[in-house]
Each structure stands twice: as C-alpha cells, then as structure tokens.
Amino acid sequence: MKQLAAQGKIDAIIDWIKANLPNEEKMVVFCTHKIPIEKLYSKFKNIAVKIDGSVAAEKRQGIVEEFQNNNKIKLFFGNMKAAGVGITLTAASNVVIAEYPDKPGELTQAIDRINRIGQKSENINVWFFEAVNTIEADLIDSLNHEQKIVKNVLDGIAPEETILIDKLLSKFLK
Numbered sequence: 001m002k003q004l005a006a007q008g009k010i011d012a013i014i015d016w017i018k019a020n021l022p023n024e025e026k027m028v029v030f031c032t033h034k035i036p037i038e039k040l041y042s043k044f045k046n047i048a049v050k051i052d053g054s055v056a057a058e059k060r061q062g063i064v065e066e067f068q069n070n071n072k073i074k075l076f077f078g079n080m081k082a083a084g085v086g087i088t089l090t091a092a093s094n095v096v097i098a099e100y101p102d103k104p105g106e107l108t109q110a111i112d113r114i115n116r117i118g119q120k121s122e123n124i125n126v127w128f129f130e131a132v133n134t135i136e137a138d139l140i141d142s143l144n145h146e147q148k149i150v151k152n153v154l155d156g157i158a159p160e161e162t163i164l165i166d167k168l169l170s171k172f173l174k
Helices: 002-020 034-047 057-069 104-112 135-154 164-172
Strands: 026-031 048-051 075-079 092-097 125-128
Touching (some): 034 048
Parallel strands (some): 026 092
C-alpha cells in the first residue's frame, strides 16, 4: 500500500521539482522504495546522483562528494536507509520527503544529513509530500505520535495509555 501511494504521486513530485528547483541551490529527495527513486532519477539524471540499496558501500562516498562539490549536480535522490545516515549533504538547502519511513528516527536522521555543521545555507526547507486518501495519512499520524512519545519520554513525561497500533487496527478492521 505504501508503494502504491508513492507511485501515485511521482508525476506530481517531478512537476514540483521542475517548478521549484532553485537555480543556485541543491535539493535532496528521500524515498523509501527503489521504484520511486528510479523514476525520479531517470527524469533528472543529467543533473542528479542517487544512492539506494543497489549502490555498493564503497561507491557511496564518491557519489556524496560529487553532489557536494560538482555545481552541475543539483539533485540527490536517496533511500532513507541507504543514504539517511552517515553521510553529509550540506551543499543542499532543500529536502523533499517523497515517502515516509516506519520510524520517526529515520525521518529525523534523513533531514539531519542536510542540517549539519558545515551547512552552506542559513535556512533549510523541508518539503513533505502526502498522497491523500492513502495509507500515508495514517503513517504520518503514526510517525507524529511516536515522535511525541519519544519527546515526552526524554522530557520525563509518562506516555499516553492508548497504543497507536490498536487505533490503526480498529480503523482497518471495521
């Protein structure tokens, strides 16, 4: 269901990137599935690089360096698990979340690839795309709920008694 939601919004994301890619700035686009990354990359391959699970670990740093240092490369397409940790993408000032992970920490880590020491821009823009009337709305609610729990635990506040999975199951089993 997540893959169908992602595939349904790819054309809109392509159009949005074409209309909103800043002339002098770079953009990072994160997905969770291979097909959306491939479709996006194929439309922009002359000005883009990508890292997904098919890219060997020893090649990833070279791709990052090309994005960071080559002014002709404006777009970085990455899988949240393969490119969401351990790399620095501070050449960008815009992040697109084209698909959502299962855990809020993965989303935070992906955004933090851009928002790091050495960031070239003062401001970071994060753009979230949601396929309406799909499972993504529930996934976003789940991510927000889990993030709130983590924040409360870190702040010493007891978590709520209701469990989100119970709410989701009751919604889909009606």
